[in-house]
Amino acid sequence: MEKMRVLIADDEIEFVTALVERLNLRGIYAEGALRADQAMVKLTIKKFDILLLDIKMPGMGCTDAVDRLLKIRPEVKIILVTGYGSSAEGEEGLEHGAHDLMAKPIKFDDLIEKMNEHYQGGDGKDHGPE
Amino acid sequence: MKVFLKKFNKILPGFLFRDKISPERQVRYKKLWAYSSSLISVVALVPLIIMTVINIHQTQDILESEIKQPIATLAANAKRSFEYNFEERKAALNFIIKDRSFEELSDEKTLSQIYLTLKQTFGGFVDIGLIDSDGLQKTYVGPYDLRNINYADQDWYNEVKLRDSYISDVFMGFRGFPHFVIAVKNEKAGEGFYVLRATLDIEFINRQIQSLDVGSTADAFLINRDGILQTKSYYYGDIESQYINDVPRYSPRAEVIDTPTNGNGESFIMGYAFIEQSPFVFMIVENADQLLQSWTTLRRDITGILVSSIIIILVVIFWGTTYMVNRISDADTKHDQMVHNMEYTNKMASIGRLAAGVAHEINNPLAIINQKAGLFKDIILAQDEYPQKEKFLKLTDSILDSVDRCSMVTHRFLGFAKRMDVQVTMINLEALLKDVLEFLGKEAIHRNINVEFSLGEDVPEIESDKGQLQQVFLNIINNSFQAMDDGGAMLIEIKNRSASKIEVNIHDDGIGISGENLSRIFEPFFTSKKEGTGLGLSITYGIVKKLGGDIKVKSKEGKGTSFKVILPLKVINFQN
Known part of the structure; x- marks a missing residue:
């Protein structure tokens, strides 16, 4: 099986770096983006299976970001992350095509489980050349 | 009795008895009450009283003139009639004295003839005598022997000498019955004068008074100008008694006056007329109390109506005020309550916002701590040899546990009466609703509310959170029950909406919800109930939304309300 590729879009640099390192330690390819536009650029030039997206990204609203990111790469599985427990924005993000919603702080094991679930759920799709 | 008391309660100044009202307000209400009731009373009662007083006076004036007019007419008629009678007799005597010479009249036979003729034609003549210029009665015809009596010293003789004619007061004299004198004088130049003197019984005067037909309550009589009774009076006594009141002022016309009393405290209305060329005054006295009896009754009735009107008006004014x-007191209390509620709502909303804000701000660093500690643990685990490996692993686990505890706290804040984790089981909606009804069952039975189920075909079990759905339907049904009258009917419909959705409709025939309230019914802290927190339906809404469903409400005031809960067959689940 191919290596799972994850893009983490969050404005908290410490959160992003730690998470990237941990995922890498587990053999998952992970990159971080601190801004929504940065995430869009990375998503355009590289292929990712999973996008971990903070609903409160500077520079863009949640639903807007979901719409635009899915437009760039429709097959990517977006897992929304929120610091607000349940929130209207999270619900809207789900309606706009995000696949899941998780509340901060995320338990790492739960995250891995979710990622695997969605990665395997989207299996069989052509991920394009690496 | 209870209903009456309840109605009566409305009139009671409740604002005085409510403990919740502050003393300053009570003083204000009392002032307001006193001020408006007295102002309205004055405005309403003063014109009424003035009108009634004017009315009483006018009616009294009219009635009195109606009573006085006939008396005045009667007195005027009597005056004319008496004047005519006296004048007639005086004229007859004048004719005789001028027609016959002294010599002729000195003849007793001639005088007898004249006496008889007078008695037959006029009546009332008792005797007649001829008196010469020395005052000596020369000839006399009558029942007494009065010839040669000298009248020279008597007042009447001097009077007739001066004035040519004279009518005396009534007196008893030696004749022993009431009578009066008419005397006339004849004087021829150079021959001296002589006087013809006639005595008249007052019987013809009495007859005349009787013929006036004054009625049973009236007393008609004559007095002279010194107030001595000339005929018998019913109220004032016999002939020659003194009339107890003052002799009325002279007037050429008949007059009517109020005369205070007959000595017994009764009041009278009196008509009088001075009879010209005589010492007599005709008087007619009527008992005012008897005449004014109808007036007294009328005045009592008017006063009674006035007093009862005043009482009714005052009661209405006091009730109204x-x-x-x-x-006003209710409105103030309500307003206070509203302000209080609003403050409370704002406070709760502020607390909610603050809690959510704090939780969010803490969640982010918490997430960093979580990942950093996790990374630390990963690194240690990845190394085969690490100094004090076990100890560091324990330490990082302890950090991660603490992060878990923190996140539980922050999520409780964020949830604010919502549970974060959805516990999904397979649910038979009918069974679930019956469980809910059983929970409320006693109320439905007690209030005789009829609940009917309508189950659509092939309704599948759904995958959802049982506890939260129970909460949803409990809130809705409980709300409906509160809006319903005893003996109302409820219909619960469960049917397929689409391939992936089921709808549950709950209809009631309660009081319904107004359009304005309907648009706000799911707002947190919005309530139309006194006891409500305004959270029930907003929590319900939140749960249904979280379970991936939807909730709609339709209502018509007075007709009832329908809640429609749409649930997906499967909850799109998320959890921390």
């Missing part, structure tokens, strides 16, 4: 002040 009390009602108004009670309403």
Whole structure:
């Protein structure tokens, strides 16, 4: 099986770096983006299976970001992350095509489980050349 | 009795008895009450009283003139009639004395003839005598022997000498019955004068008074100008008694006056007329109390109506004012309550916002701590040899546990009465609703509310959170029950909406919800109930939304309300 590729879009640099390192330690390819536009650029030039997206990204609203990111790469599985427990924005993000919603702080094991679930759920799709 | 008391309660100044009202307000309400009731009373009662007093006076004037007019007419008629009678007799004597010479009249036979003729034609003549210029009665015809009596010293003789004619007061004299004298004088130049003197019985005067037909309550009589009774009076006594009141002022016309009393405290209305060329005054006296009896009754009735009107008006004014002040007091209380509620709502919303804000701000660093500690643990685990490996692993686990505890706290804040984790089981909606009804069952039975189920075909079990759905339907049904009258009917419909959705409709025939309230019904802290927190339906809404469903409400005031809960067959689940 191919290596799972994850893009983490969050404005908290410490959160992003730690998470990237941990995922890498587990053999998952992970990159971080601190801004929504940065995430869009990375998503355009590289292929990712999973996008971990903070609903409160500077520079863009949640639903807007979901719409635009899915437009760039429709097959990517977006897992929304929120610091607000349940929130209207999270619900809207789900309606706009995000696949899941998780509340901060995320338990790492739960995250891995979710990622695997969605990665395997989207299996069989052509991920394009690496 | 209870209903009466309840109604009566509305009139009571409730604003005085409510403990919740501050003393300053009570003083204000009291002032308001006193001020408006007295102002309205004055405005309403003063014109009424003035009108009634004017009315009483006018009616009294009219009635008195109606009573006095006939008396005046009667007195005027009597005056004319008496004057005519006296004049007639005086004229007859004048004719005789001028027609016959002294010599002729000195003849007793001639005088007898004249006496008889007078008695037959006029009546009332008792005797007649001829008196010469020395005052000596020369000839006399009558029942007494009065010839040669000298009248020279008597007042009447001097009077007739001066004035040519004379009518005396009534007197008893030696004749022993009431009578009066008419005397006339004849004087021829150079021959001296002589006087013809006739005595008249007052019987013809009495007959004349009787013929006036004054009625049973009236007393008609004559007095002279010194107030001595000339005929018998019913109220004032016999002939020659003194009339106890003052002789009325002279007037050429008949007059009517109020005369205070007959000595017994009764009041009278009196008509009088001075009879010209005589010492007599005709008087007619009527008992005013009897005449004014109808007036007294009328005045009592008017006064009675006035007093009862005043009482009714005052009761209405006091009731109205009390009602108004009670309403103002109610409105003030309600307003206070509203302000209080609003403050409470704002406070709760602020607390909610603050809690959510704090939780969010803490969640982010918490997430960093979580990942950093996790990374630390990963690194240690990845190394085969690490100094004090076990100890560091324990330490990082302890950090991660603490992060878990923190996140539980922050999520409780964020949830604010919502549970974060959805516990999904397979649910038979009918069974679930019956469980809910059983929970409320006693109320439905007690209030005789009829609940009917309508189950659509092939309704599948759904995958959802049982506890939360129970909460949803409990809130809705409980709300409906509160809006319903005893003996109302409820219909619960469960049917397929689409391939992936089921709808549950709950209809009631309660009081319904107004359009304005309907648009706000799911807002947190919005309530139309006194006891409500305004959270029930907003929590319900939140749960249904979280379970991936939807909730709609339709209502018509007075007709009832329908809640429609749409649930997906499967919850799109998320959890921390």
